[in-house]
Amino acid sequence: MSTTDLSYVRTEMLPQQEPPLAEKGVFKWMRENLFSSWINGLLTIASLVVIYVVISTLAPWLLNSVWDANSLTECRDILAEQGLDSHGGACFAVLGDRWHQLVFGYYPSELYWRPALALVIFLAGLAPVLFTGLPRKMLILTALVPFVAFWLLWGGSIWLPVSVALGFVVGFLALKFLTPIVGTLAGTILIFVLPILYWLFVAGPLASGLASAVPIEIQFVESRAFGGFMLSAVIGLSAIVLSLPLGILLALARQSNLPIIKYSSVTFIEVIRGIPLIVWLFTAQLLLNYFLPPGTNFDLTLRVIIMVTFFSSAYIAEVIRGGLAALPKGQYEGADSLGLNYWQSMQLIVLPQALKISIPGIVNTFIGLFKDTTLVVFIGLFDPLGIASAVRATTDWNGVYWELFIFIGLMFFIACFSMGRYSLFLEKKLQREHR
Amino acid sequence: MKKSVILGALTVAGLAAGAASAATLDDVRARGKLNCGVTTGLTGFAAPDANGVWEGFDVGMCRAVAAAVLGDATAVEFVPTTGQTRFTALASGEVDMLARNTTWTFSRDVDLKFEFTGVNYYDGQGFIVPRSLGVSSAKDLDGATVCIQTGTTTELNLADFFRANNISYEPVPIETNAEGQQLYLAGSCDTYTTDASGLAATRATFENPGDHVILPEIISKEPLGPLVRHGDNEWGDIVRWTLNALVTAEELGVTSANVAELAAGPTGNPEVNRLLGTEGELGAMLGLEADWAVKAIAAGGNYGELFETNIGENTPIGLARGLNAQWTEGGLIYSPPFR
Structure with missing residues (x-):
């Protein structure tokens, strides 16, 4: 019996049919996602209308923008030639004319390479901290970065940052050689006291002595010349870098069993955190001036960096305390049972876990801190917003608002978004629980 | 470390204090x-x-x-x-x-x-109004909305002026000159008041300065x-x-x-x-x-x-x-x- 007799059996497969139009491709996606019910359909249409209105208003403004003019009046003339009114196109020419001030403030233009190089070196020094895949030797570079960056930004004699850096070497030597001789408690005290004594009494004369013996210096730039994003970056990044270790110390101090340490830490955190940043900035600018003798020249930018660092370290301390509190008690006990001393158990067992838990909170604080640097405009420093008002104060550009604000917003977004992305990357990488 | 900077600065300041200020x-x-x-x-x-x-x-x-x-x-x-x-x-x-x-x-x-x-x-405090408003004197501003910087002497001068002339106004508080300029141009207030020199500088930046007049009354001494x-x-x-x-x-x-x-x-x-x-x-x-x-x-x-x-x-x-x-x-x- 041959199969051909079975006339009712299909001998070959039917070719696959296309699915019905409504069940495939973009229509299916739209039906499921945009018009799955009448209320969703209404919302979709409403959203489309809103998007259309926004784009149809903004697009011509952006597309007709003028990039080459020397003043707002010139911009308006160019727009008028194209038959548009002053709202018909953006005047981004202001950025072409003044971008260097928005980025570098009033830093001497022939020295722009110095802050740029400082940023590159800073990022290079940060890389081994951020990405553990890089060789550990690079951490030596990281330790040098603050001093090199300081020298590049402010200039002057190279011996000032060198002699300040030597203070840390003094502390390290005390740790290495004195602690075994005098014991842990006395050693710990010496680690802090010796460098401070060094900074107070030796560093200054040493720096000036070396400077007169071997003068190596580049042009000194006053911090008043700092402005724009460079100022935000200098304040923000120094405060970020300084406040993390300070915050960790404060968090540990708050958990300490020693009452003096514990209560001084609690007082510091609560006082700093309980008062708005703007008040601290005014304190830095105004009150310190009254307390310090007249004629003192204690750099305003430095005062602001110190205040912002204190402020954010108080927040960081609380974020990290949350991380510490989230660790099961067994981890602390386990560390103790291994016979580790306090610093070892913190360094090897507790902090790595607590910090991992705290990453989102820490980065969140840093992003907030970076944006808070714009508050310095209220004490007369030229942050990007301050520069924007100064640009508007010239007769050429008086009346330009959105173009400057869009540029500033974009720059801040890029910086903050990158920080947020890095934090996500780090969280994924350090995920231990569920793999 | 930061403490030491402050202490250091204080020390230096103390030494410098004798010489300074005289x-x-x-x-x-x-x-x-x-x-x-x-x-x-x-x-x-x-x-x-x-x-x-x-x-x-x-x-x-x-x-x-x-x-x-x-x-x-x-x-x-x-x-x-x-x-x-x-x-x-x-x-x-x-x-x-x-x-x-x-x-x-x-x-x-x-x-x-x-x-x-x-x-x-x-200087002295003045008012700017759109020419289309048809106002020629600040005394005609009865019931007007006024953009005014808060916390300045101009705010007090404004209140004094309107009370002395027995007319009313509605303040629109603003923080900065830039904000005042924007609100005034957007029509959120009928008139904007600040120092006359500031008004002139502000008007100079308008697209059509001729459409706006600075009223003759100067209501304060600055x-x-x-x-x-x-x-x-x-x-x-x-x-x-x-x-x-x-x-x-x-x-x-x-x-x-x-x-x-x-x-x-x-x-x-x-x-x-x-x-x-x-x-x-x-x-x-x-x-x-x-x-x-x-x-x-x-x-x-x-x-x-x-x-x-x-x-x-x-x-x-x-x-x-x-x-x-x-x-x-x-x-x-x-x-x-x-x-």
Whole structure:
């Protein structure tokens, strides 16, 4: 019996049919996602209308923008030639004319390479901290970065940052050689006291002595010349870098069993955190001036960096305390049972876990801190917003608002978004629980 | 580490304190630079240009003093101050003088212990309205919405004016001039009120300045002038007489163009000679060089020239001299004699 007799059996497969139009491709996606019910359909249409209105208003403004003019009046003339009114196109020419001030403030233009190089070196020094895949030797570079960056930004004699850096070497030597001789408690005290004594009494004369013996210096730039994003970056990044270790110390101090340490830490955190940043900035600018003798020249930018660092370290301390509190008690006990001393158990067992838990909170604080640097405009420093008002104060550009604000917003977004992305990357990488 | 910086600074400060504060003139000379407090940016009065060089009417005052004291109009460190920080900056010695369109009032002079060294601009609070509103006097503004900067004397002046004229208004509070400008243009308020010079500068930036009028009523007195700290009268004299020198120069027809020529030798006018130091000992009485006024005038021109270059009728701001004309021309600008 041959199969051909079975006339009712299909001998070959039917070719696959296309699915019905409504069940495939973009229509299916739209039906499921945009018009799955009448209320969703209404919302979709409403959203489309809103998007259309926004784009149809903004697009011509952006597309007709003028990039080459020397003043707002010139911009308006160019727009008028194209038959548009002053709202018909953006005047981004202001950025072409003044971008260097928005980025570098009033830093001497022939020295722009110095802050740029400082940023590159800073990022290079940060890389081994951020990405553990890089060789550990690079951490030596990281330790040098603050001093090199300081020298590049402010200039002057190279011996000032060198002699300040030597203070840390003094502390390290005390740790290495004195602690075994005098014991842990006395050693710990010496680690802090010796460098401070060094900074107070030796560093200054040493720096000036070396400077007169071997003068190596580049042009000194006053911090008043700092402005724009460079100022935000200098304040923000120094405060970020300084406040993390300070915050960790404060968090540990708050958990300490020693009452003096514990209560001084609690007082510091609560006082700093309980008062708005703007008040601290005014304190830095105004009150310190009254307390310090007249004629003192204690750099305003430095005062602001110190205040912002204190402020954010108080927040960081609380974020990290949350991380510490989230660790099961067994981890602390386990560390103790291994016979580790306090610093070892913190360094090897507790902090790595607590910090991992705290990453989102820490980065969140840093992003907030970076944006808070714009508050310095209220004490007369030229942050990007301050520069924007100064640009508007010239007769050429008086009346330009959105173009400057869009540029500033974009720059801040890029910086903050990158920080947020890095934090996500780090969280994924350090995920231990569920793999 | 940071504690140590503060302690270090305190130590240094303690050592420096003895020397500082006594004679501002000596400090400025030792420093080689004049620290001059200015605004963080006000059109026509003080603003950095594209190269970061400060320009403006108040800036011209700083440069004249620097030229008179140090012989170099560029030897000025401009310290930007805000409305909140300006007086502390001066009181604490951060700046040697303040040329920050600051109104001379009783309490600032007496209670805050400053010394106003004269008036370089007579300002007053005015109103700007759209021409289409058809208002010709501020007294017609009954029931109007008024954009007004909060926490300023202008707010109090406004309330006084409307109460005195028995008319009502609705305030629209704003924080900054920029905000006021935007709200006014967007039509959120019928009129915007601030100092008349500020209104003129604001109007200059409008697309069609002609569509807006500044009403004739000036409802307050705002004499703006440079100021110094109490307690150093010699320094106060220098700033005061530098301003007077610029004013007198205009009155006597001494300009930045002809000052070098006039100072070359004694002229027929004894007051010009005394001003320019070719006769008498006026410079030495101030503790300055004999040609101090020559340098001050050469720096940016006499009072009239400063006015015309920065805020005068040929600039986009286009302020008329008005009260700020010489007394000989019906204004209030008047300098005591150089004698």
